[in-house]
Amino acid sequence: MAARSVGRRLLIVGCIFFLAAAAQAAEIRVRVDDGAGAPVADAVLSLNRVGGTPTTPRKASATMDQHDLRFAPFVLPVQAGTTVTFPNSDNVRHQVYSFSASKRFQLSLYTGNHASTVLFDQPGIVTLGCNIHDWMVGYVVVLDTPYFAKTAADGSASIANLPAGEYVVHLWHPRIEDATSQVVEQHLVVAGAPLQRDFHLHLRAPDQSNMPPAGLEMGLGHRMRPHGT
Amino acid sequence: MELRFRTRMTVLLLALFALVQMSTFLAxxxxxxxxxxxxxxxxxxSGARVFTSLMDARGAQLLDAVQLITSDFGFRQAVATGDTPTIHSVLYNQGHRIQADxxxxxxxxxxxxxxxxxxxxxxxxxxxxTLLQRAEHDRQxxxxxxxxxxxxxxxxxxxxxxTDIAWLGMGFALDEKLARNLKDLTRLEVTFVARKSQGASWLQxxxxxxxxxxxxxxxSLVSTTSVSGAPVLFRVGPADYFTLWQPLKGSDTGQLGAVLQFxxxxxxxxxKSLxxxxxxxxxxxxxxxLAGGLWLSRHVTRPVSRLAVAVRRIEQGNYDTDVGVDREDELGDLADSFNRMQRGIAQREQQIAHQAHHDSLTSLPNRASLQERLDQAIENAKANGHTLAVLMLDIDRFKEINDTMGHAIGDRVLIEMGRRLRESLDIGDMLARFGGxxxxxxxxxxxxxxxxxxxEALCQAATLPIRIDAMELFLDTSLGMAIYPQHGATAEELLRRADIAMYDAKQSHLRMQIYQPGRDAMHLYRLSLVNDLRRAIPNGELELYYxxxxxxxTRRVDHVEALVRxxxxxxxxIPPMEFVxxxxxxxxxxxxxxxVMHxxxxxxxxxxxxxxxxxxxxxxSAMDLSCGELPEVLNGYLAKYAVDPSRLILEVTETAVMRDAVYALEVLNRLRDCGVQLAIDDFGTGYSSLSxxxxxxxxxxxxxKSFVLSMAEDSDDAVIVRSTIELAHNMGLKVVAEGVEDTRTLDMLHGYHCDVAQGFLISRPLPEKEATRWLQRSQNVPFEACDWDEELSEA
Known part of the structure; x- marks a missing residue:
């Protein structure tokens, strides 16, 4: 596909100080836009250290809530080994499933009182759906690196405390071409100094918005909290 | 003619009707x-629209079904497994559900x-x-x-x-069953056709x-695009079909379509049944x-042909038979009019025939009628050796009656005369008014x-006095007669000779005269003289002798008598006796x-x-006395030449005065009032009474002069002359003796105290110049001798 030449790689040539790098940690800030200047939210930025030993999966947890008949958050980046809790904040039941190769699972109809947990131990993109609400879509981006961040509404994201070293920079977004993450910078050298990057992502038109149809009553999604308990 | 008209009428009606029918049928x-x-x-x-919407509906139904299938969790789960046998089975299962082909x-x-x-x-x-590229683009x-x-x-x-994990395609075959279903719904013949660049192929x-x-x-028709517009007529087997090419929606560049036919x-x-x-x-x-036309034509033509027959009959002069069309309509009216017309024609023909043969005034047969009858009579007489007589009669001086009393009186005289003549005749005789x-x-x-x-009977009837109102008219008539075969062999000849005889009778003052042979020439001479006489005055052929x-x-000459020559x-x-x-x-x-007067x-x-x-x-002349204008004319001349009226003596014959006594007397009185002298001429020849x-x-x-000429020898005449002179003198009249030719007579007259003598002894009539000379001399020489005249004349 033509989108292989996505983005212009801006190679910032900096001084490479191995010693300094080994000794110091640095912060990277990025801004992602769609090439036309519009900020891209929900893009997942991840950095894999070149030559470094693969990090062991870390026991961690995260939450993918269902709220207002939507997955919240829309995109959830986690490190492999993370257990994600699927609470239900709506007053309707959901049936969450994934047919993605890295993690197939299915949570039978449930309400918030019986929040399930799923362990995501294989890196990959896991697409979440709800069997009874077709518009609902969510992504659990399972990464084999602890260095990742998700762009905010203004397209910015930052990773702090990056150990000095050389990294491959990946960007992923639900509407990215070819559905797999892209390498946006092959050789990112982190020394002590903070880094600043602007990336451009070419995105497909949205086909699945994770937005309930406009006609549905908004209040429908809220689960009534029981009084007193 | 009858047949022709009837036939024509029927044929015309039929033709018109057939024409109307045919044009109606044609229209x-x-x-x-x-x-x-x-x-x-x-x-x-509309079939095409139904077809299209059916196909659309089928497409929509298919779409709905397929979308339902793709959202089925089990199906998605099966697809997500990537297990080929499972996938095969689920595809078959789902396809079977919606009967996809x-x-x-x-x-x-x-x-x-x-x-x-x-x-x-x-x-x-x-x-x-290829299909998928379009699907990716349109999502479905x-x-x-x-x-x-x-x-x-x-x-x-x-x-x-x-999110998308796979593409599912499901379809229905465009098969014969579908075509039949569509046919049932649209009532159109449906043929699915695939068009390719190398031609079309037949499908179902x-x-x-x-x-x-x-x-x-x-x-080949379908492979051209022309059929996509208006339907065209196409023959399949025994039947013609209106044919329309209907491309199928969604087919790439319209290569698949249906041929719809009706x-x-x-x-x-x-x-057809209509x-x-x-x-x-x-x-x-x-x-x-046809029946009506025949009936109508018979109904109309039969009376018409009867009328035609009647017209031919009338044309031949037969007016007796009425046209037998007894109907209440226009033809009946026409027949009635025909009958009235033929009666009118008959009546008028009779009138015309009567007028053609009769005189309208007297109702007697007219000239033409007489001539016809006369021709017939001559034929008969010739055949049988009979004789016949033509008598012509006229009323003397009838013109004067018309002039003086008016034509109304004249007409009544003629009517009365006709009536009388008719009465005096035998039944077999024919009386005609010939004119005038x-x-x-x-x-x-x-x-x-x-x-x-x-x-004789005719003459007597004619001369009886005719009474008209208070007037009594005494008429003289003259009758001439000509007899067949002595006097002529033809009608024309007989009539002309009767006319001549009549003229002769008039001239000789006879009531009747039979034609005298040889009078023809005389008559012609007289006729030519009449013509010449008209020109005599303007030509100066007339002359006065005195x-x-x-x-x-006094033994003097103080008067002369003017005599016209x-x-x-x-x-x-030509002597006056002849032409006057x-x-x-x-x-x-x-x-x-x-x-003469002038x-x-x-x-x-x-x-x-x-x-x-x-x-x-x-x-x-006698006729002058019937002219009321004479006194005025005379006065005019007297005044013009300033002549003493008493020098003028107007001589009138005894018979002239007697003819129309009343009117003549009136004219004479008026003449005397003019101052002129009046004398009775030829006294003794007529029948005038003394009173x-x-x-x-x-x-x-x-x-x-008939008395005077012989008085010297005939004592009777001498007595008559003498007594006449005495009588006249007793009545206070002067006496003039004419025809004095010897001295003895003159002496006798002198002895009888006759006033005036006239005759060759004194002088013959002299032309103007001689007379003037004679008179001039005589003034100086009194009459003495017997040779006086010669003396004066020769001098």
Missing amino acids: FYVATRQSAVSQAQTRLE IVVLSDLQGHVVASLDARGQPLHVDSWT WSTVSMIDGRPYQLVIVPVKAP STLPAMNANEGASLL SREGALSAY ERELVLIAVLSLIAS DEFVVLIEGRVGAELDRAA QPKLNLL WNHPQHGL PLAEYSGIIRMLTDW EVIRQCAAWSDQDLEIGVALNL HLKRLPVNELKID
Whole structure:
């Protein structure tokens, strides 16, 4: 596909100080836009250290809530080994499933009182759906690196405390071409100094918005909290 | 003629009717054809719309079904397993549910995972990648496409979990069953056709079996795009079809489509029975109109031919038979008019015939009628050796009656005369009015004394006085007679000779005269003289002679008598005795008298200029006395020449005065009032009574010369002359003796105290110049001797 030449790689040539790098940690800030200047939210930025030993999966947890008949958050980046809790904040039941190769699972109809947990131990993109609400879509981006961040509404994201070293920079977004993450910078050298990057992502038109149809009553999604308990 | 007219009328009616029928039928035929065509087109177009919407609905139904399938969790789960047998089975299962004829599943990259037909058998889908590109673009793709050589209506949608994980295509075959269903719904023949660059191919059809040629030509028709517009007529087998090309929606560049057809027979079938009924009605009404036309033509032509027969009869003059058309309508009126017309014609023909043969005034037969009868009578007489007599009668001086009393009186005289004559005749005799006052009688088969008696009876009837109102008229008539065969062999000859005889009778003052042989020439001579006489005055052929009259008392000549002479260029001198009657007969006498008066008065004036105070006598005709204008004319001349009226003596014959005594007396009185002298001429020849004479305003008598000439030898005459002179003197009248030719007579007259003598002894009549000379001399020489005249003349 033509989108292989996505983005212009801006190679910032900096001084490479191995010693300094080994000794110091640095912060990277990025801004992602769609090439036309519009900020891209929900893009997942991840950095894999070149030559470094693969990090062991870390026991961690995260939450993918269902709220207002939507997955919240829309995109959830986690490190492999993370257990994600699927609470239900709506007053309707959901049936969450994934047919993605890295993690197939299915949570039978449930309400918030019986929040399930799923362990995501294989890196990959896991697409979440709800069997009874077709518009609902969510992504659990399972990464084999602890260095990742998700762009905010203004397209910015930052990773702090990056150990000095050389990294491959990946960007992923639900509407990215070819559905797999892209390498946006092959050789990112982190020394002590903070880094600043602007990336451009070419995105497909949205086909699945994770937005309930406009006609549905908004209040429908809220689960009534029981009084007193 | 009758047949022709009737036939023509019938044929005309029939032809008109047939024309109307035919044009009605033609109009109907054309209208129904057009209506059928447009209906077929409408039907075809609406069928095409139904077809399209059916296909759309089928496509939508398919789409709904496929979308339902792709959102089925189990199906998605099965697809997500990537397990080929599982996928095969689920595809078959789902395809079977919606009775799809084809099911295709591919991954997002377009690799076909599985493709099955309706029976679950693998199917090769060669164009999947192409189809998928459109589907990726539109997210869902409803199409008609050829797959493995068969047409399908196909829907391709993504399988989402919840994002796209695969593409699912499902389709229905465009098969014969579908075509039949569509035919049932649209009532159109449906044929699915695939068009390719190298030509069209036949797929499925509801049409009855076609032969190879028809199929090929239909395909070639379809392969051109022209059929996509308006329907065209195409023949398949025994029937014609309106044909429309309907491309199928979603088919790539319209390569797949349906040929929709509607049979023309089907379109026309609704009109077929109507057409048959119309033909039946036309035939029936044609027969009815034939019968009606025949009846009508007979009803009209039969009376018309009767009228024609009647017209021919009338043309031949037969007016007796009425036209037998007894009807209440216009033809009946016409027949009545015919009958009235022929009666009117008969009546008028009779009138005209009567008028043609009769005189309208007296109702006697007219000239033409008489001539006809006379011709007939001559034929009869010739055949039988009989005789016949033609008598012509006229009323003397009838013109005067008309002039003085008016034509109304004249007409009554004629009517009365006709009536009397008719009464005096035998039944077998014919009386005709010939014109004017002339009547003609035709007497057949009588001769001699018998004929004379008949003529005498006529004359007596004619001369009886006629009383009109208070007036009594005494009429003289003259009758001439000519007898067949002595006097003529033809009608014309007999009539002319009767006329001559009548004239002779008039001239000789006889009431009746039989034609004298040889009078023809005389008559012709007289006729020519009449003509010449008209020109005599303007030509100066007339001349006045003057005969001196001796006054026996004074022995002087103080009067002369003017006598007119006609010096005819050919015949020489013609005596008055000859031409004056002609002048009277022809009416020229007035002109003549006028001329004489003028000449005499002019002469008097001339003599006065020469100191000759001579009196002049002139003769008036009887007809002059019937002219009321005479006194005025006379006064005019007297005044013009300033002549003493007493020098003028007007001489009138005794008979002239007697003829129309009353009117003549009036004129004479008026003449006397003019101051002129009046004398009775030729006294003694007529029948005037003394009492009548006494009433006349006359001054002198002229004794007729027949007495005077012989008085010296005949003592009777001498007595008559003497007693007449005495009588006249007793009545206070002067006496003039004419015809004095010897001295002895003159002496005797002197002895009888006669006042004036006139005659050759004194002088013959002298022309103007001689007379003037004679008179001048005589003034100085008194009459003495017997040779006086010669002396004076020769001097």
